[in-house]
Every structure is written in structure tokens, then in C-alpha cells.
Amino acid sequence: MRVLVLDLDSLRPDHLGCYGYNRNTSPNIDKIAEEGVQFTNYYTSDAPCFPSRTALMSGRFGIHTGGVGHGGTAANVRLEGPTRSFMDRLTFESFPALFRSKGMKTSLISPFPERHSAWTFYAGFNEIHNTGNAGMESAEEVTPTVLKWVEDNAEDDNWMLYVNYWDPHTPYRAPAEFGNPFEHDPLPEWITPEVFEQHRKKVGPHSVHDLNMYDNATSPNYPRNPGEMKDMDGLRDVIDGYDCGVRHMDNHIGQIFKAFEEKGVMDDLMIIITADHGENLGELGIYGEHGTADQGTCRIPMIIRGPGIQKGHVDHGLHYHLDFLPTLADLFGKEPQQSWDGTSYAPVLTKGEEYGRKYLVVSQCAHVCQRSVRFDNWLYIRTYHDGFHLFDDEMLFNLENDPYEQHNLAMQRRDICQEAVYYLNEWHDEMMKSMPYDVDPMWTVIREGGPYHAQAKDLQKYVVRLEETGRGWAIPELKRRHPKAFEKKQEDNIFKKGAELFNF
Template sequence: MRVIMFDIDTLRADHMGCYGYGRDTTPVMDSVAEEGVCFDRYYCPNAPCLPSRASLISGQYGIHNGIVGHGGTAADMRLQGESRGFTDLMSENGLFMQFRRAGFHTVSFSTFAERHSAWWFNAGFHECFNVGNRGGESAEMVTPHVLDWLERNGEEDNWMLHVHYWDPHTPYRTPADYESHFQGTPLPDDWITDDIFREHLLHIGPHCANEINMWNDDTFPQWPKHPGRLEDREAAKHLIDLYDDGVRYTDDNIGMVLDYLKSHGLYDENLAIIITADHGEDLGEFGVYGEHGMADEPVCRIPMIIRWPGVEGGKRVTGFHDNVDLLPTVQELLGTQTFGNYRYDGVSFAAALREGKDCSRPCEVLTQCAHVCQRSVRFDNYIYIRTVHGGYHLLPDEMLFDLEADPHEQHNLAEERPELCARGARMILDWNDEMMKTSAYDADPMWTVMREGGPEHCRGHLEAYLDRLAGTPREYGIPLLKEKYSYWSRGEQ
């Protein structure tokens, strides 16, 4: 058996053809979905990059493994402490270690561990290829190494390749000579009207139309396609086109790898393919462009496509699942055993693959503490979002959206549907209680982030941002920000 896992940064599920998108962004991945099993409501429970992959590798939510943010204490995997033996249990039980324990030769093509000082990510790999750009690389820097490895080793049996592509991640960076597939063609869902975009121009907060570069409108010569600001609605469309180009460019490179396997007789019934992402992207939702800074649907819903030997293809799984479920699923499929007294939060969905059995949860609780501090719950057709720190966006403390009627989260139903807000709040509270009952630590790491000064990407930026707003049409936000974030504006972080 051979396994290849495509780990794609910032791949928003609803911008893929197999998830209903109207543009031809993912023809190669769509073809894999036709041969495999596609999960419709699959989530990263801890967004964005570092917390999501911590959950993926550990099989634990951030409230247990400790990683919910991008800086401070909550950006490090919790130490096992007194019970630690010669090696720690997380490293011995992580996702990639399952393949190694099952006898696979494991190889990663990724810069992720270096980008986030997350060296635990490499546990279980025999080989790690790091092109050295810390996530700034494009696929043409990665794919040749994958093809070279396959040329030298592909005929061997029992290998597992982890191939990590960054191209949908901001800054959008397809090569200068890469011809756009989408510039000049209409968006499938042109929901950003002139009126909505005028509102976006008045939005307060990072990564808005006036500050694509988070806190300012700087541009960079190494990424000439990526704009610093959006002047008009057409510019907003252009940014979404760039994102879709990044998705298509990734798909093109996956196609090169799969074409190699096909041309060398390696694309057979014994080849497993896993396609997933760490998180998605907001592309205008909440007035935010080109960022993954909320615990909302566009950021937290991710693809999961699995083609596995012996599993009937062409099926869809509709229930709620998230990325902590992959580890126990792989463990069951490979027949590996848990090492020591280690606890997974995930639930195996192997029976869903093999037998079509419903292994789903009734809801999904989602956490984001890198750009904002939010905890959300996804249930039925709704997402309920509680904001503790809005990352200097002027967000309500409670938000509720009917995603079937309002997929871009424009109409907050919190005041109209208090009974649903109460239901969502209770789900989060019950989940939090259950997580803390089984935690070896006293603190919920979300509150560690708050005690250490709030989300990492906001620390130290408020005063300069207030100065930037002065004398502009957004000056109205200065007193509102000072009132809402008075603790931080007094410099007490």
C-alpha cells in the first residue's frame, strides 16, 4: 500500500468544484473526490494554521493540547510533565507516527515546522524536505522535490508522502507567468454588491478593504500580484480571482504528481489519497479580505477527501466531523495501537468509509485565538459565534447566522432568535465543561491568550491603527475602539 496526503493551506471548501463551486478551480481534486469519499461538513476545530495542525497531529482539541493561538504560551504544545517517560506520548501517538508504526517509510515536503517553531509536527517522519521559505514558497518549489523522490523511490511499497502546498494562502502568489483562469470571468456568487462594498470601505479592523496587509496597505515586490488595498468592487473581485488562481495552481501541481503516478503504474487500487486543508479563508465576510481570522464558516469549514483501498468511491458523508477525527480513523484503518495512556478527542470515521455508518457529532465547537478570541458552535443550519476579543473589529459579542439562507454571514439573527443563541451558548458551555473535566490543566488556553494581552496578531497595533484612522471616513471608529478595547488602549497588555 502507498499513501499520499495533500495538505493544502487555506483551501476554502466552497471554492472547490466537488463542494459546489461554479468555477473550474479543482478539476484534479474533483476527480479524486469522484473516486473517494467526500465529507461535506468537515471542520478545523481550532483555527488558523498552527492551532489547526496541532489538532490534526495530536488528535486533541486546543483546549487539551494547549495550542489555540500564534504566540505566547498558547502557541506551544503543552508539556506532558511528571508522567513523561523517555519519549512523550503526543510524539509517540501523533498522526504521522501511525504510518511509521504500520511499517511505512514516511516523508514530508513542508516548511510548516520551521514557520511556527512547531517541531513536534515532524514526529514520525523518516525524511523531511524543507525548501526554506517558511511558507513563502510556491508550488513550483515543492513539486520537483516530490517528483524527484518518486523517481528514486516510487516503485517501492509502503511509503507515505505528506505534500504541503501554500499557494491559496495570503499573499496570493502564483508565478508572474501563470495565466489566470478567472480574470475577466464573473464570480459564481457575486454577493458583494456596490452597496456592500461601500460598507466594506468603512469597515474597522485588520485585513479590511483599506488594509489588505493586515494593519496597512503595504505591497511587496516579491508578491507583485497581491494588492495592498481595494479601491472598488472590481478590485475586490480581482482579489477573489487571485485566490481562485492559487487554488487552481495548487490543483495543477497535484495533477503533476498524480499524472506521474498514473504514467508509472502506481495509481492503482492500493494507492490511498487524502486531501485536506488547515483552514479556509474569509473573502469579504465581515468586511475581511484575504485572511483566516475568525471562528466562522468560511474559515473553519475545510475539505476532506479520502480515496482508500477497499473503500467504495463516489460517496458523501453529510454529518459533522473535524480534523481531530483523522488520527483515530487512520489508526483503525492501519490497525495500529495507542502507545501508553494517551487520550484522543477525535472519533474514528472508519466505519463511515467502510460501511456508510453515521459516526458524526451533533455539533462542532470551533475556536480562534490568533486574530480574535472567539468560540463558536456549528449546529443544524446555524453558526453561533461568541466574541471575547474582536481583534479590533467592531463585532457584536453574540452573532447567529442561518448559513443555508445567508452563507456569507451578513444578517446577524442574535436579537431575532434569542432561543437559538441560548441553545448555542449552552452547547459551548457543555462542551467546555466536558473538555475541562478531562484536562490535566487548570486553564482554558483561550483565557491564557486573553491574560497575556489578547490575540498575537493584535498585540501592540492598536495605537498605530487609531492614528491611521484619524482624518479618514473611518475616524468614527476611534472612540468606538477605545471604548470596546479600553483595557488594551490603556497599554495594560
């Protein structure tokens, strides 16, 4: 058995042709979708990068692993403690360990563990190729390593190759010589001049005026990644920059497929195409980031093609990314590990049967602290720390009528909010009962000063920019919501004046 896993960072499904996108961004990916099963309601349980990949590799929710953030205590997976044996559980229960249990060689081509000091991500791989640029790689830096691996190993049997590409991730990085094949294509219809003008009134990291998170700084190394959007031409720069990253990456994926074809193994190869998270491109007024627990950030592509897999099938059921481990175990004829939180959807792959969850709960604790409930046509978002976006505590969107989350219905549909809160509490009770810890790591993030990308020091700097750019109206509300950040600034100023007085 031969398996290729393509983990394509920040890839939105709705910017792929096979998911209905009007631009020709993904001809090579689209061909694989035609030959396999495509999932339309597939979500990471925990966003963004480190939490998502930790959940996939362990088969467990972030609330169980403890890995929900990008800094502080919650940027580490919990130690097993007294129950740890000579080898830890990941040795036998991780994503690559499942393939190892089938006697398969497991290979990783990725800089991700170094990017986030996510050393647990290495667990279970026989060999590791770090492409060396900590996630700032463009496809032309990754593909030569992959092609060399294919040349050396493709004709062998029983292997799994896991490859990371990064091109859709900010800063958008397709090389200048790639050009812009989309310069004459229309922009997304839903972002009208009127909608864009409403987005210009929003504040927060990665808003229209602050694409560099808290300011409009740019880098000459990444000309496709602007610092702000002053008009609809600026909007085009962002959308085209993202789509060029997707198409540039897809071209390189095509090179890999061609190499497998030349080795004569393409027809027997299982191919899995997915992502760690998506990318906000206007949802909630945010651009070029994956910083919320919403549809833009947490919905991801999943395409599976290979021997014994249904061809040309589209599944609309609700699934978590972490459901993939028990699904693979099912396909391999193995029992699922007791630690895994996922549920197998193998019947979708082998028989085309409808199989999905009643609801999903997805979390984000790196840029904001939010938990969301996805059920029926609804997305309910509960915000515990707004990441300085001034989000309402509760947001409710009807994704059938409002897929880009522009109209918060929480006040009009309290009945739906109550149903969502019931599901959220049911999930939380189950999570807390099924682990030996009494701490929800989301609250650890909040107690340690908030999400890593929304710290007091960031707000102190940001209010100056708000004043300078005519958005000072937001500062009183930011002070009301985040008083400790301003208290800390006052303490810092007192210390600074004291130091000057005593010549420290």
C-alpha cells in the same frame, strides 16, 4: 500500503469545482473527489495554522494541547511534565506515529515546522524535507522535491508521504507567467455592489481598506495581492488572485498524480486532500485572511480516495479534522489512543453510512478570541476579544439562508443562542474535566495582551490610519473595548517625553 496526504494551506472547499464552484479551479482535485468520499461539513477544531495542524497531528483539541495561538505561551504545545517517559507521547500517539506502527516509512515535505517553530510537527516522521522558504513557497518551488521523492520511493511498499502546498495563502503568489484564466469569469454573486459598499464601512484588520492587516501596503513581489479594494475591480483582484493560487497549485498536483501513474501505483494509492483552514473572502467583511472562528476560516475540504473506500460518495455529517486519527486507526484495525479527542467515522468511508456529530465547537485565538458552535443549520459565534473588528459579543447565522454570514440573528433568535451556549458549556466542561490543567489557554492569550495578531501596539498604529482614512468614528468604541491598549500608549508617551527632557 501507500498513502499521499496533500495538506493545502488556506484552501476553501467552496472554491473547488467538486464542491460546486462555478470556476474551473481544480480539475485534478475534482477527479479524486469523483473516485472517493467527499465531506461537506468538515471543520478544523482550532484555527488558524499552528493550532489546526497541532490538533491534527496530536488528535487533541487546542484546549488540551495548549497550542491555540501564534505567539506567547499559547504558541507552544504544553510540556508533559512529570508523566513524561524516556520518549514523549507524540512519539507513539501522533499522526505519523500511527503509520509507523503499521511498519510504514513516513516522509514530510513541508517548511511548516520552521515557519511557526512548531517542532512537535516533526514527531513521528522518518524523513523531513524542508522546502526552505518558511511557507512563502509557490508550487513550482515545492513540486521538484515531491517528484524526486516519487521517483525514488513510489514503487516501494508501505509509506506515507505528507506534502504541504501554500499557493492559496496570502500573499497570493501564482507567478506572472501563469496569467489569469478567470479574468472573464463572474465574481461571487452574493457580493453585490450594495454588499461591497457595506463592507467598505467596516473597520479591522484585513477589511476592505486594510488588506495588509493594518494598512494598505503592497509588495512588488506579489502583484496579485492588493493592499486595498477601492471598487469592484479591486474585489476582482482579490478573488482572482486567490483562485489563480488554487488553480496553479492544482496544476502541480496534477503533475504529482501523473508521476504516480507512470510508476504504476496510482490505482492502489490512498489519497487524502485537506487543508489546515479556509480563507475569509467577504465573510464578516474580512478578505484575504483566516482570522475568525467562522465558516470561511474553519470549514475545510476533506476528500479521501483509495482501496476499500466508497467511490463517488458525499457525506454531510459534522466532523472535526482531529477525528481523522481515530478513523485511520479504525481502518488499520488498531485501538484508538486514550489521549485522542476524536471519534472514528470509518463507516462513512467503508460503507457510506451516515455518521456525524451533533455539534462542533471550533476555536480561534491568533487573530481574535472566539469560540463557535456549529449545529443543524446554525453557526453561533461568541467573541471574547474582537481583534479590533468591533464584532458583537454574540453572532448567530443561519447557514442555509445566509452561508456568507451577513445577517446576525442573535437578538431575534435568543432561543437558538441559548441552545448554542448550552452546547458550548457542555463541551467546555468536558474539556476541563479531561485534562490535568486548570487553565484554558484562550484565557492565557487574553491575559497576555490578546491575540498575537491584535496587540496593543497594532491598535495604537491602527487608530492613526483610521483618522487618516476618514474612519475616526470607530475610535471611541475601540477605546471603550480596549482601554489598556490606550493606557499603554499614554505610558509610552510619558516615558518618551521624560527621556527627551533628561536627554536619555
